[in-house]
Amino acid sequence: MIDYRSDTVTAPTPGMLQAMLQAPTGDDVFGEDPTVNLLEEKVAALFGMEAAIFCPSGTMTNQIAIKVHTQPGDEVICDRLSHIYQYEGGGIAFNAGCSVRLLEGDRGRITAEQVKNAINPDDVHKAVTTLVSVENTANRGGGSCYHFAEIQHIQAVCKDNNLKFHLDGARLMNALIAKSETTLQYGQAFDSISLCLSKGLGAPVGSVLAGSKAFIAKARRIRKIFGGGMRQAGIIAAAGIYALDNHLERLATDHSHARLLADALREKDFVGEILPVETNILIFEVKGRFTPKQLAAKLLDDDIRVMAISENQVRIVTHLDITPQMVEQTIDVIKKQ
Numbered sequence: 001m002i003d004y005r006s007d008t009v010t011a012p013t014p015g016m017l018q019a020m021l022q023a024p025t026g027d028d029v030f031g032e033d034p035t036v037n038l039l040e041e042k043v044a045a046l047f048g049m050e051a052a053i054f055c056p057s058g059t060m061t062n063q064i065a066i067k068v069h070t071q072p073g074d075e076v077i078c079d080r081l082s083h084i085y086q087y088e089g090g091g092i093a094f095n096a097g098c099s100v101r102l103l104e105g106d107r108g109r110i111t112a113e114q115v116k117n118a119i120n121p122d123d124v125h126k127a128v129t130t131l132v133s134v135e136n137t138a139n140r141g142g143g144s145c146y147h148f149a150e151i152q153h154i155q156a157v158c159k160d161n162n163l164k165f166h167l168d169g170a171r172l173m174n175a176l177i178a179k180s181e182t183t184l185q186y187g188q189a190f191d192s193i194s195l196c197l198s199k200g201l202g203a204p205v206g207s208v209l210a211g212s213k214a215f216i217a218k219a220r221r222i223r224k225i226f227g228g229g230m231r232q233a234g235i236i237a238a239a240g241i242y243a244l245d246n247h248l249e250r251l252a253t254d255h256s257h258a259r260l261l262a263d264a265l266r267e268k269d270f271v272g273e274i275l276p277v278e279t280n281i282l283i284f285e286v287k288g289r290f291t292p293k294q295l296a297a298k299l300l301d302d303d304i305r306v307m308a309i310s311e312n313q314v315r316i317v318t319h320l321d322i323t324p325q326m327v328e329q330t331i332d333v334i335k336k337q
C-alpha cells in the first residue's frame with residue numbers, strides 16, 4: 001500500500017524505535033521524566049524561547065495556547081481554512097469560550113492589513129480581540145508557506161494593538177526547509193509556537209508548544225485540565241528527539257516527490273487546478289471523468305491511497321515512508337488513468 005492520505009501515517013523507523021527503547025523515563029506529571037525534559041529544552045532552545053511543553057497532539061497544543069492567551073468572550077482572528085477553526089471540533093468555543101473572526105486569506109495565509117481591519121474597536125458592543133493565529137505551512141492552502149516579512153508585519157500589528165500572536169506550526173519545519181528560514185527567526189516573531197512531531201517529522205505521537213516561562217507554566221495547568229498530563233512519556237518523547245535530530249533535512253525529498261506527482265497529474269484531462277506545490281502537500285481539483293471519491297477508489301485498485309477532501313478536490317501528502325520507487329510506481333498508475 002502506498003499511503004498519501006496524510007504525513008501522520010508514518011511508522012517509527014528502526015533507529016527511532018531503538019531510541020525509544022533506550023530512553024530513560026520518569027513521571028512527567030511530577031516533572032521527572034528526563035527524556036521529556038530534554039525534548040522540551042531542545043525545542044525551547046531551537047526557537048530561542050524560554051520554555052516548552054510536550055503534549056499528546058497538535059490539537060491540544062493549539063487549544064492550550066488559545067486558552068492561555070484569551071479570556072471567555074474574547075475574539076480570535078485566523079484564516080477561514082485554519083486547522084484551529086476547521087478541524088479542532090469547535091474547540092475555540094468549547095475550551096476557551098471565544099468567538100472567531102475568520103479572514104479570507106490566500107491559500108490559508110492572511111495579511112497584516114487584513115488583521116488590522118479585523119480588530120474590534122474599544123466598544124462595549126464588541127468582543128475583545130486578543131489573539132491572532134496563523135498556520136505555516138497552511139494545510140488546506142496546499143502546504144503553502146508564509147513570506148517571513150508578512151509574519152513580521154502581522155507581529156507589528158499585534159504589538160501595536162496588544163494582541164497575542166500564535167503559530168500553528170504543525171508543519172513549520174517543512175516551511176523552513178522550503179524557504180531556507182530558521183527556527184530562531186520564528187521564535188522571535190511569536191508569543192507561542194505549536195510544532196507537530198507526528199507529521200512530516202515521523203514520530204508516532206506528540207506535539208510541543210513553546211513560549212515564555214510564564215506562558216508555559218499556565219499551559220502546564222491547562223494540559224492537566226485537558227487530560228494531557230502523561231506519566232512515563234519519555235518513551236514517545238525520545239521519538240520526537242530522534243525525529244528532530246534525523247528527519248529535518250530529508251523533508252526536501254518529500255517536497256520534490258510532491259512536485260513530481262503534480263507534474264504527472266498536470267498532464268491528465270480529469271485534473272483541474274493544482275494548488276502551487278510549495279512543500280509536501282498537493283491539493284488538486286478533479287473534474288470530468290471522475291469525482292474525487294471515484295478517483296480515490298480507482299487509485300485504490302492499484303494500492304494507492306489518496307484523500308478526497310471536498311466535492312472537487314483530492315489531497316496527496318508525501319512523507320518519510322514514501323520512497324522514490326513508490327513515487328515512480330504512482331506516476332505510472334496516474335499515466336494509465
Ligand SMILES: *Cc1c(COP(=O)(O)O)cnc(C)c1O
Nearest residue numbers: 057058059060083135139168170
Ligand atoms: C495535524 C495538524 C494539527 C494537529 O493535529 P493533531 O492530529 O491533533 O496532532 C494542527 N494544525 C495543523 C495545520 C495540522 O495539520
